[in-house]
Amino acid sequence: MDIIDLSWWQLSIGFLILIIPAAILWWFKTGLNKQLAIATIRMTLQLLFVGYYLEYLFEYDSAWVNTAWIMIMVVVADFATIDRSDLNRTWSLILPIFGATFFGIILINLFFLELVIQLRTFLEAQYAIPITGMVLGNCLRSNVIGINDFYYNLKDNKERYQFFLACGATRNEALYPFFRQALQKSANPTLASMATIGLVSLPGMMTGQILSGSSPMTAIQYQIMIMLAIFSGTILSVYLAILFSNRFVFFESDMIDPSIFKKS
Secondary structure (H helix, E strand, C coil), rough: CCCCCCHHHHHHHHHHHHHHHHHHHHHHHCCCCCHHHHHHHHHHHHHHHHHHHHHHHCCCCCCCHHHHHHHHHHHCCCCCCHHHHEEEHHHHHHHHHHHHHHHHHHHHHHHHHHHHHCCCCCCCCHHHHHHHHHHHHHHHHHHHHHHHHHHHHHHHHHHHHHHHHHCCCHHHHHHHHHHHHHHHHHHHHHHHHHHHHHCCCCHHHHHHHCCCCHHHHHHHHHHHHHHHHHHHHHHHHHHHHHHHHCCCCEEEEEEEEEHHEEHH
């Protein structure tokens, strides 16, 4: 099955559809049209850059280069996680969250790419880069939800946490209910997607494979694998991010460092 190539002219026509949401946002004076324009320009330039870079990456296909690119992706996701969680960029958060995300991504990649798919070469770019991107994108979303909920829930319920400590609980025991709620909230979006996938929506990877000529059954097999990787990666990264960062953001008195929070 041949792929229908899009010309740059056809792609430029596609941007015209933005007139509709832009008009709605303008009519209701949301003030979001400037953000829409910036986001659209950034998206286009970033994807064009990545597209040209990936062509080189796929052709060169070095495990070392692929790993370096994955590390860059994790670094960007690290800062985005902290910023969107409404926390300050302190080293007590940057390093633990980077370590947690990188470890989680590498573990998921080694399991699914090398054990399940069994790539022809180690971290083969054609598979490693797009699959890592999908898993990491979902990890970013879940990390934002989980980390924000954990630390701000702890801040808003400081007396409850101190009460647990006063009753003789260890720090980990006192943090357990906050940890549990953060994991629940971060897992819910992915669980909702898993429960409705195929009936409500056809996900991006499956659609892309079908458009590229793969059989629907092959696309379904890959999509099932991707959803397993995404859910495992998101829970693991959230768990490790909170676990690792907790070792750096608490004083010896078991009180949390207030400098990680942005001033309201």
